[in-house]
Amino acid sequence: MGYWIGIDLGGTNMVCGLLDESMNIVAKLKKPTLANQGADDIIQRIAENAELLLEQNLVNKSDLLGIGMGSPGFINPDLGIGVFSANLGWRDYPVAAQLQALTGIPVSIDNDVRMYVYGEAIQGAGRDHDHVLGITLGTGIAAAVVNNGKLYYGGGYMAGEIGHIPMDGVTAKCGCGLVGCLETVASATGIARQAREALQAGRSSILGEWFTGDNIQRLIATDVSKAYDAGDALAQEIMDYTGRALGKGLAAAVTLFSPDCIVIGGGAALAGERLFAPMREEIQKSVIPIYWDRLTIVRGELIDDGGVIGSATFAKSRA
Numbered sequence: 001m002g003y004w005i006g007i008d009l010g011g012t013n014m015v016c017g018l019l020d021e022s023m024n025i026v027a028k029l030k031k032p033t034l035a036n037q038g039a040d041d042i043i044q045r046i047a048e049n050a051e052l053l054l055e056q057n058l059v060n061k062s063d064l065l066g067i068g069m070g071s072p073g074f075i076n077p078d079l080g081i082g083v084f085s086a087n088l089g090w091r092d093y094p095v096a097a098q099l100q101a102l103t104g105i106p107v108s109i110d111n112d113v114r115m116y117v118y119g120e121a122i123q124g125a126g127r128d129h130d131h132v133l134g135i136t137l138g139t140g141i142a143a144a145v146v147n148n149g150k151l152y153y154g155g156g157y158m159a160g161e162i163g164h165i166p167m168d169g170v171t172a173k174c175g176c177g178l179v180g181c182l183e184t185v186a187s188a189t190g191i192a193r194q195a196r197e198a199l200q201a202g203r204s205s206i207l208g209e210w211f212t213g214d215n216i217q218r219l220i221a222t223d224v225s226k227a228y229d230a231g232d233a234l235a236q237e238i239m240d241y242t243g244r245a246l247g248k249g250l251a252a253a254v255t256l257f258s259p260d261c262i263v264i265g266g267g268a269a270l271a272g273e274r275l276f277a278p279m280r281e282e283i284q285k286s287v288i289p290i291y292w293d294r295l296t297i298v299r300g301e302l303i304d305d306g307g308v309i310g311s312a313t314f315a316k317s318r319a
């Protein structure tokens with residue numbers, strides 16, 4: 001019996017999963033990343049957690065076939081290098097080689113969004129489709145494309161940054177340094193920001209009753225969903241606008257890549273139909289009907305396990 005380890009590395013936590021040869025998760029371990037302690041330290045801790053996972057499940061290292069990992073930031077999967085990640089301190093850092101040196105096991109690494117989408121495309125909600133475009137909607141938004149089982153990378157392995165498409169009429173500054181990026185609107189942070197700014201501009205809303213004074217800083221996207229369900233006009237306006245902005249961004253991607261299936265994952269996907277209904281409408285009216293007719297739009301199935309399953313599946317595909 002052979003095993004794989006899949007690691008979903010985040011800025012706050014890392015999840016290490018042990019998977020069997022059919023990519024079923026046998027066990028998982030969640031530990032803090034402690035990103036501020038630097039790249040060498042992070043890799044050391046990943047190696048320790050991988051060993052611990054084997055020990056706890058009585059798996060011999062000789063039965064471990066490979067380790068896959070998804071990491072935030074710009075990653076070169078062919079060289080196994082963390083090209084740049086502000087949070088994790090990758091600056092052309094040899095992530096795969098370091099982890100391989102510590103564990104003695106072959107390591108594959110790629111960007112975390114690509115690993116999540118790869119998992120959904122091969123093992124999850126997109127498995128019945130050959131051309132899958134997946135997005136993660138969380139604090140930001142990013143996309144990846146899996147075409148006939150293979151990830152599309154683009155030059156510099158940088159394809160997929162759909163969150164930084166400029167949107168007409170949006171003036172918010174983005175973390176990337178540009179102004180008016182899609183993710184300043186279509187993300188959990190974007191939804192909360194719109195609500196806060198509307199309240200500060202004096203718009204009346206049930207959210208203004210829930211969050212008075214400085215408490216407004218505590219308002220998050222989930223609160224906008226709750227207000228939406230309570231029939232609040234401002235919350236409905238924000239969800240509608242956000243869904244349409246998302247739809248516009250995706251419509252451009254649909255015409256460019258012609259996916260059979262769009263998989264939507266990430267925490268903000270929990271807004272569900274409040275966001276997806278206007279999004280679908282916007283895509284449908286923005287693309288030529290022959291694209292729309294072949295398109296299925298679904299929520300991700302693997303949710304929290306997508307990164308673990310995707311990176312283990314990726315490691316297997318590279319072995």
Ligand SMILES: [Zn+2]
Nearest residue numbers: 164174176181
């Ligand atoms: Zn941006």
